[in-house]
Amino acid sequence: MASVFLRSRLSHCSVSRRVHGYTVPVKINLELKLGYFCGSHTDKRQFSSSTYCSMFDFMDLTRPHTWYPNARKKRRKVILHVGPTNSGKTYQALKQLESSSSGVYCGPLRLLAWEVAKRLNKANVPCDLITGQEVEEVEGAKHKAVTVEMADVNRDYDCAIIDEIQMIGCRTRGFSFTRALLGISADEVHLCGDPAAVPLVQEILKSTDDDVMVQSYERLSPLVPSKVPVGSFADVSTGDCVVAFSRREIYKLKKKIQNQGKHLCSVVYGSLPPETRTRQALMFNDASSDFDVLVASDAIGMGLNLNISRIIFSTMEKFDGEEVRDLTVSEIKQIAGRAGRYGSKFPVGEVTCLHESDLPLLHSALKSQSPVLERAGLFPTYDLLSMFSRSHPTIGLLETLVHFYKHAKLSSNYFMTDCEQMLKVAAVIDVLPLGLKEKYVFCISAYKSLTSTAVQLTWMTRFLLRASHSLLKIMHKVV
Numbered sequence: 001m002a003s004v005f006l007r008s009r010l011s012h013c014s015v016s017r018r019v020h021g022y023t024v025p026v027k028i029n030l031e032l033k034l035g036y037f038c039g040s041h042t043d044k045r046q047f048s049s050s051t052y053c054s055m056f057d058f059m060d061l062t063r064p065h066t067w068y069p070n071a072r073k074k075r076r077k078v079i080l081h082v083g084p085t086n087s088g089k090t091y092q093a094l095k096q097l098e099s100s101s102s103g104v105y106c107g108p109l110r111l112l113a114w115e116v117a118k119r120l121n122k123a124n125v126p127c128d129l130i131t132g133q134e135v136e137e138v139e140g141a142k143h144k145a146v147t148v149e150m151a152d153v154n155r156d157y158d159c160a161i162i163d164e165i166q167m168i169g170c171r172t173r174g175f176s177f178t179r180a181l182l183g184i185s186a187d188e189v190h191l192c193g194d195p196a197a198v199p200l201v202q203e204i205l206k207s208t209d210d211d212v213m214v215q216s217y218e219r220l221s222p223l224v225p226s227k228v229p230v231g232s233f234a235d236v237s238t239g240d241c242v243v244a245f246s247r248r249e250i251y252k253l254k255k256k257i258q259n260q261g262k263h264l265c266s267v268v269y270g271s272l273p274p275e276t277r278t279r280q281a282l283m284f285n286d287a288s289s290d291f292d293v294l295v296a297s298d299a300i301g302m303g304l305n306l307n308i309s310r311i312i313f314s315t316m317e318k319f320d321g322e323e324v325r326d327l328t329v330s331e332i333k334q335i336a337g338r339a340g341r342y343g344s345k346f347p348v349g350e351v352t353c354l355h356e357s358d359l360p361l362l363h364s365a366l367k368s369q370s371p372v373l374e375r376a377g378l379f380p381t382y383d384l385l386s387m388f389s390r391s392h393p394t395i396g397l398l399e400t401l402v403h404f405y406k407h408a409k410l411s412s413n414y415f416m417t418d419c420e421q422m423l424k425v426a427a428v429i430d431v432l433p434l435g436l437k438e439k440y441v442f443c444i445s446a447y448k449s450l451t452s453t454a455v456q457l458t459w460m461t462r463f464l465l466r467a468s469h470s471l472l473k474i475m476h477k478v479v
């Protein structure tokens with residue numbers, strides 16, 4: 001239904017006919033005001049050549065480093081902490097954050113941001129928690145733990161961490177990591193993640209004039225791939241985490257395991273409400289609780305420190321929004337790496353599958369390197385959309401996004417983010433009496449939870465109207 005709605009909206013817009021192939025002359029005042037896109041108030045050493053450009057090509061996204069004048073004022077020290085899972089990369093970066101006078105942690109999951117905020121506050125470093133769903137401010141805090149979409153590129157920090165930097169290559173969320181990488185204004189920026197991201201990050205940062213260094217790590221505790229599958233739910237034991245890729249499957253597995261009468265299961269998956277997800281993870285981690293088995297989606301794959309003894313893949317395939325495909329090497333390693341975390345009560349991690357036929361893929365993935373990332377996600381900033389919109393006042397957000405998607409020019413280090421879900425949100429909210437900024441905010445923050453039924457679209461329309469004030473309060477500072 002949503003796609004029908006979207007199709008009709010798109011044909012109604014006829015964006016490509018009306019706004020095809022712009023190279024728009026800009027007036028002097030606009031040029032001055034928006035100088036940083038042409039480089040005028042950024043780093044004069046490097047970005048001054050086109051200061052007096054008289055033509056502004058909105059579709060030219062080939063120099064995204066110039067979108068962040070605040071960060072370009074600094075020569076940042078960027079440290080890439082790379083290595084396998086459970087090798088202490090984040091631990092080392094967090095030590096720097098903890099000892100800095102101001103800082104920000106940017107993570108891919110709300111649960112990770114929550115863990116970091118808790119850790120810093122416990123260490124008497126007041127730390128705010130800011131995610132798409134909540135703002136928890138702590139008096140006197142100069143530190144923030146945020147989900148990467150909420151990273152504030154207008155503030156200055158001593159220290160910043162961008163965790164799971166390999167997500168810069170993610171089809172749908174990569175642009176938020178690119179924005180944080182290029183835009184965070186911190187003296188020291190710590191990037192933690194897979195070595196596969198190193199060449200791309202180094203290439204991208206050539207344009208920023210930052211100092212970049214690479215620090216490599218080894219796994220701190222062994223991870224043993226099992227030669228035999230689990231085979232029967234009767235063989236599931238305390239500390240096991242069974243991984244599945246849909247909510248339906250997760251609850252089916254939970255039921256089958258609990259039917260054996262030996263274990264109670266916690267569940268963790270991405271769309272669980274944050275409080276419930278946190279409670280379920282805590283319950284599993286708590287040795288005194290009866291919930292000694294976890295059934296989870298790949299939401300546990302990133303950075304979470306859970307007391308898992310053995311990872312059991314119930315399948316090696318997942319539906320990625322477009323098709324059912326095999327898990328990638330990187331996904332398999334990330335998820336498997338949750339077993340036997342250093343410092344947990346299981347000093348050795350084990351990993352296996354439910355079905356024997358899945359074992360070869362598991363074994364070969366664990367022996368392979370993740371393929372090197374070639375391109376990072378990119379998406380136009382609000383400022384850029386807003387400039388475009390001012391030059392084309394009759395065009396709505398949906399048409400603007402479609403136009404950028406079709407006509408933007410990118411350098412070879414970048415790809416345009418897959419914005420199909422954002423377009424669906426834009427199609428709905430374009431008819432609402434909201435400003436461009438509000439609409440943009442909703443598009444980049446609400447698309448993750450959108451599904452494609454008419455009921456949910458109707459619900460979302462109502463929700464947007466109700467939530468606009470609170471969400472805007474959160475987003476106001478970061479866009």
Ligand SMILES: Nc1ncnc2c1ncn2[C@@H]1O[C@H](COP(=O)(O)OP(=O)(O)OP(=O)(O)O)[C@@H](O)[C@H]1O
Pocket residue numbers: 084085086087088089090091092192193220302303304305337341342343
């Ligand atoms: N030097 C250390 N002393 C004590 N504990 C450590 C040390 N280094 C790491 N740890 C602990 O080991 C676990 C794994 O560390 P960390 O989360 O930093 O690994 P990582 O390499 O970032 O893993 P992933 O890529 O899976 O997120 C954490 O519980 C962390 O607190």
